[in-house]
Amino acid sequence: MPEFNQISEASLAYFKSILGEERVLVGEQISPDFGRDELTFKPVMPEAVLQVETEEEIRKIVLEANAQLYPLTVRGQGTGLVGGAVPIRGGILLDMSKMDSILFLDEDNLTLSVEPGVLLQDVTAYVEARGYFYPPDPGEKTASIGGNIATNAGGMRAVKYGVTRDYIRGLRAITPTGQPLQVGGNIVKNSSGYALKDLLIGSEGTLAIITQATLRLLPLPKESISMLAPFSSLNQAMDCVATILKSGSQPVALEFLERQTILDTENFLGKKFPHSTSPAYLLLSFDGNSKEHVDQEFAQAAEICLSQGALDAFIIDTEERKSTVWDARGAFLEAIKASTDELDECDVVVPRPQIAEFMAFAHSLEEKYQMPIRGFGHAGDGNLHVYVLRDGIDEKTWQSKRKNIMEELYQKAFEFKGQVSGEHGIGFEKKEYLPLLAGPEAVELMRGIKAVFDPNGILNPGKIF
Amino acid sequence: MPEFNQISEASLAYFKSILGEERVLVGEQISPDFGRDELTFKPVMPEAVLQVETEEEIRKIVLEANAQLYPLTVRGQGTGLVGGAVPIRGGILLDMSKMDSILFLDEDNLTLSVEPGVLLQDVTAYVEARGYFYPPDPGEKTASIGGNIATNAGGMRAVKYGVTRDYIRGLRAITPTGQPLQVGGNIVKNSSGYALKDLLIGSEGTLAIITQATLRLLPLPKESISMLAPFSSLNQAMDCVATILKSGSQPVALEFLERQTILDTENFLGKKFPHSTSPAYLLLSFDGNSKEHVDQEFAQAAEICLSQGALDAFIIDTEERKSTVWDARGAFLEAIKASTDELDECDVVVPRPQIAEFMAFAHSLEEKYQMPIRGFGHAGDGNLHVYVLRDGIDEKTWQSKRKNIMEELYQKAFEFKGQVSGEHGIGFEKKEYLPLLAGPEAVELMRGIKAVFDPNGILNPGKIF
Numbered sequence: 002m003p004e005f006n007q008i009s010e011a012s013l014a015y016f017k018s019i020l021g022e023e024r025v026l027v028g029e030q031i032s033p034d035f036g037r038d039e040l041t042f043k044p045v046m047p048e049a050v051l052q053v054e055t056e057e058e059i060r061k062i063v064l065e066a067n068a069q070l071y072p073l074t075v076r077g078q079g080t081g082l083v084g085g086a087v088p089i090r091g092g093i094l095l096d097m098s099k100m101d102s103i104l105f106l107d108e109d110n111l112t113l114s115v116e117p118g119v120l121l122q123d124v125t126a127y128v129e130a131r132g133y134f135y136p137p138d139p140g141e142k143t144a145s146i147g148g149n150i151a152t153n154a155g156g157m158r159a160v161k162y163g164v165t166r167d168y169i170r171g172l173r174a175i176t177p178t179g180q181p182l183q184v185g186g187n188i189v190k191n192s193s194g195y196a197l198k199d200l201l202i203g204s205e206g207t208l209a210i211i212t213q214a215t216l217r218l219l220p221l222p223k224e225s226i227s228m229l230a231p232f233s234s235l236n237q238a239m240d241c242v243a244t245i246l247k248s249g250s251q252p253v254a255l256e257f258l259e260r261q262t263i264l265d266t267e268n269f270l271g272k273k274f275p276h277s278t279s280p281a282y283l284l285l286s287f288d289g290n291s292k293e294h295v296d297q298e299f300a301q302a303a304e305i306c307l308s309q310g311a312l313d314a315f316i317i318d319t320e321e322r323k324s325t326v327w328d329a330r331g332a333f334l335e336a337i338k339a340s341t342d343e344l345d346e347c348d349v350v351v352p353r354p355q356i357a358e359f360m361a362f363a364h365s366l367e368e369k370y371q372m373p374i375r376g377f378g379h380a381g382d383g384n385l386h387v388y389v390l391r392d393g394i395d396e397k398t399w400q401s402k403r404k405n406i407m408e409e410l411y412q413k414a415f416e417f418k419g420q421v422s423g424e425h426g427i428g429f430e431k432k433e434y435l436p437l438l439a440g441p442e443a444v445e446l447m448r449g450i451k452a453v454f455d456p457n458g459i460l461n462p463g464k465i466f
Numbered sequence: 467m468p469e470f471n472q473i474s475e476a477s478l479a480y481f482k483s484i485l486g487e488e489r490v491l492v493g494e495q496i497s498p499d500f501g502r503d504e505l506t507f508k509p510v511m512p513e514a515v516l517q518v519e520t521e522e523e524i525r526k527i528v529l530e531a532n533a534q535l536y537p538l539t540v541r542g543q544g545t546g547l548v549g550g551a552v553p554i555r556g557g558i559l560l561d562m563s564k565m566d567s568i569l570f571l572d573e574d575n576l577t578l579s580v581e582p583g584v585l586l587q588d589v590t591a592y593v594e595a596r597g598y599f600y601p602p603d604p605g606e607k608t609a610s611i612g613g614n615i616a617t618n619a620g621g622m623r624a625v626k627y628g629v630t631r632d633y634i635r636g637l638r639a640i641t642p643t644g645q646p647l648q649v650g651g652n653i654v655k656n657s658s659g660y661a662l663k664d665l666l667i668g669s670e671g672t673l674a675i676i677t678q679a680t681l682r683l684l685p686l687p688k689e690s691i692s693m694l695a696p697f698s699s700l701n702q703a704m705d706c707v708a709t710i711l712k713s714g715s716q717p718v719a720l721e722f723l724e725r726q727t728i729l730d731t732e733n734f735l736g737k738k739f740p741h742s743t744s745p746a747y748l749l750l751s752f753d754g755n756s757k758e759h760v761d762q763e764f765a766q767a768a769e770i771c772l773s774q775g776a777l778d779a780f781i782i783d784t785e786e787r788k789s790t791v792w793d794a795r796g797a798f799l800e801a802i803k804a805s806t807d808e809l810d811e812c813d814v815v816v817p818r819p820q821i822a823e824f825m826a827f828a829h830s831l832e833e834k835y836q837m838p839i840r841g842f843g844h845a846g847d848g849n850l851h852v853y854v855l856r857d858g859i860d861e862k863t864w865q866s867k868r869k870n871i872m873e874e875l876y877q878k879a880f881e882f883k884g885q886v887s888g889e890h891g892i893g894f895e896k897k898e899y900l901p902l903l904a905g906p907e908a909v910e911l912m913r914g915i916k917a918v919f920d921p922n923g924i925l926n927p928g929k930i931f
Contacts, residue, residue: 108712109708109817109818109819110817110818110819111711111712152657153656153657153661154657155655155657159654159655163632164655166661166664167628167632176907176911180907181907182905182907182908182911183905183908184908186817186883186884186885187817187883188815188816188817188848188883188884188885188888189624189815189818189846189847189848189849189888190620190624190629190815190844190847190848190849190888190889191618191815191885191887191888192617192618192619192620192668192813192887192888192889192890192891192892193885193886193887193891193892193900193903193904194668194892194900194904194908194909194912194930194931195665195668195669195673195911195912195915195930196618196631196661196664196665196667196668196669197908197911197912199631199661199664199665200660200661200664200665200915202661203657203659203660203661204660204661208660220711220712220713220714221714222714223714243574246576246685247573247576247685248685249685249686249687249688249755290714291759291762293758294756294759297756348657350653350654350655350656351653352574352575352651352652352653353574353575353654354574354575379655381654382654382655383653383654383655384654384655418651418652418653419651419653420651420653420656420658421658422656422657422658423653423654423655423656423657424655424657425657426657426658427657427658427659435658435659438658439658439659440647440648442641442645442646442647443647443648443649443659443662444659446641446647446660446662446918446919447659447660447662449918449919450660450914450915450918452918453911453914453915453917453918454911454914465659465660466659
């Protein structure tokens with residue numbers, strides 16, 4: 002690990018000369034929120050929070066940090082789940098939340114240029130009001146777009162539309178040596194040298210600081226419809242998923258739900274889910290430009306489900322029912338969090354046919370370790386979210402059981418040729434598992450790439466590897 | 467540039483011990499084809515062609531080449547257009563054409579695992595016979611899949627379906643230091659460290675040798691329809707493209723054609739195109755699972771075209787008419803090549819709204835330099851192919867005019883914030899233009915990444931930068 006320096010008084014004065022007094026926070030001025038994310042239970046505080054507003058401010062700060070060897074961690078909204086934005090080495094926390102402008106809607110290119118601090122929900126609202134569609138749909142709508150890019154955030158529409166990576170046309174960034182970088186652009190195809198844009202996407206703030214993004218938009222589909230199908234087992238549900246995807250049907254979302262998670266969410270929201278007596282469910286949605294098209298997609302999927310053992314196939318076609326069901330699905334993580342005092346999560350991705358077996362294995366650990374385990378996930382793309390709940394046990398037992406369960410889960414994912422993270426990233430919470438699943442050769446290459454971008458290792462140190 | 471050694475007799479004997487005599491070609495045994503690609507007019511010969519059949523053979527050869535400092539260039543079918551597979555530093559040419567097995571169709575994951583030497587047309591035929599669809603559709607169907615991955619080949623279906631990058635789930639590779647590498651896998655989402663898979667895709671054989679690829683498949687759409695619309699100017703045609711894409715319509719392909727290219731192709735094929743008296747055309751296709759759906763897409767696009775000045779909108783719905791039109795479109799490059807003695811090409815990508823202006827600029831150079839220029843391209847994604855024809859002029863004038871025209875074209879693409887290559891790559895023919903359009907900072911980072919993978923610079927030296 003690199004040796005860093007504490008921020009000097011001279012540097013602080015320099016930062017204040019760039020940003021003004023009010024955008025340089027130190028000591029008591031720093032809220033504990035800046036020291037954690039959504040799953041960090043003990044904050045780790047930075048020495049200074051610098052609230053930047055322009056690329057030029059960032060460039061000057063980075064040059065100083067690189068010259069003085071200050072660790073520098075970039076933070077959007079801190080909604081991550083693996084500590085990616087937690088300043089674990091102290092130093093500078095670069096708060097991007099004031100860089101939240103929507104810059105330019107380019108209707109001829111179907112793109113939207115934004116600053117990285119703009120919230121996903123604000124992008125969505127802005128483009129949908131104008132008849133456009135930004136498909137990536139991670140559960141956390143108050144995340145920043147910069148954070149979504151840093152983790153290559155996925156979400157529920159990945160089955161039909163892909164993930165954040167697929168909607169980034171171009172990025173502007175500042176490298177850790179203070180170089181401005183433009184990758185991609187307002188263009189569709191590109192085979193011009195190495196895929197630096199793709200390398201920055203998902204690099205969790207360790208390679209460069211994103212200062213602007215050009216997002217790809219689609220025309221907003223005119224119609225949508227959802228379906229909820231209860232099953233007597235997850236196995237049966239997942240067999241249906243394979244048949245649906247092979248049939249030529251194009252679900253937008255294809256989620257699996259387990260009964261206990263639905264019950265937790267009913268408790269959390271104080272609202273009933275349309276059905277909650279079956280052990281497993283599939284929740285699907287379809288979109289398109291004509292009602293006939295989505296009705297036909299629904300009918301075909303319903304027929305497949307019913308012929309393969311679904312107990313029913315509920316149509317969800319009113320705005321009210323849609324929001325009941327999808328708001329509940331969106332609240333799963335919050336509901337699980339609210340049901341216990343502390344938790345750890347596993348965001349593995351496995352080949353789709355292994356989902357049911359992986360979940361069965363996860364539940365077998367409930368009994369083995371006598372610990373509650375909850376799960377839900379993206380049946381259409383093999384990305385599972387499994388949570389171990391502390392439920393008030395003492396610290397030592399919790400740490401030991403938590404670690405054992407995580408190790409067993411990642412070992413199983415390794416056996417299934419899966420990867421550590423489908424959409425949340427590695428951060429510092431999951432880095433010990435990366436060499437097992439990605440392979441030590443790959444991790445060595447990543448370290449080498451990191452050194453090319455960041456020879457002094459100042460940017461988000463201690464993350465990913 | 468690294469200092470390389472000539473292949474020693476001892477190394478040749480070692481290669482023969484690995485491959486057997488018959489798969490080690492030297493001297494007169496090497497066909498001039500191994501020294502060129504589709505647009506190289508003077509072959510540059512390797513010292514030895516090694517025809518590999520397994521990953522283990524590759525690993526041993528690479529270890530020897532890295533230890534002895536032999537340049538090593540990987541070749542699929544040599545169908546590239548920028549010299550990417552030409553062994554410009556001599557040394558070893560690794561001929562991948564014998565690694566052409568289709569390994570495993572995984573119908574549950576909708577993936578196909580293949581060796582890199584399998585031809586695109588063989589992948590297409592294999593999966594379509596089984597009801598599946600591999601969407602990437604580069605013009606050159608006899609290219610190898612490995613070559614497609616090396617250049618991130620695009621093609622005509624990119625508007626709806628994306629490019630090769632979007633259909634690669636996982637890769638196996640051997641790095642230039644002989645390390646085996648597995649990136650991605652039989653999985654859909656992945657946010658587990660840096661995007662090494664994306665970095666290998668499009669790296670033109672400079673970072674690692676691909677030994678296996680897992681391709682993503684879709685169910686084969688059941689219906690398709692095409693449309694040909696003549697316009698009195700390319701400007702008018704391109705205005706329609708913007709309206710069509712904003713309308714929510716989802717064309718699979720959206721090509722523009724110019725009259726002269728159609729005439730060249732009629733001559734080349736000895737076959738009439740359905741219409742050839744207008745200066746500009748749009749050629750569109752739509753697909754889907756129902757006839758109503760594709761008919762509706764056609765009707766909507768036809769209405770837009772006719773209301774915005776198209777002279778007609780021909781439906782192309784029989785298999786015979788489809789193949790007439792698309793075979794002609796697929797033969798454009800061959801037809802242009804056949805019409806002259808030598809040519810140079812420019813594969814820029816520009817923002818879509820700048821296509822008409824770029825083509826007008828390209829044609830203005832015909833007059834300025836008194837040289838014939840032909841063009842066609844992907845109207846839906848801003849990727850243009852512009853060709854300068856030698857037509858028998860002397861070598862000195864040709865080299866001077868060719869260079870001036872290319873410089874002017876890339877300068878214009880730079881002004882439009884485009885990139886050097888949309889789908890053919892940089893190879894060695896286009897590397898002088900990369901710093902201008904990608905930026906010198908980006909090229910420096912690429913050089914750094916190259917050194918991480920290939921400290922001795924043995925793999926495909928002299929390419930990209």
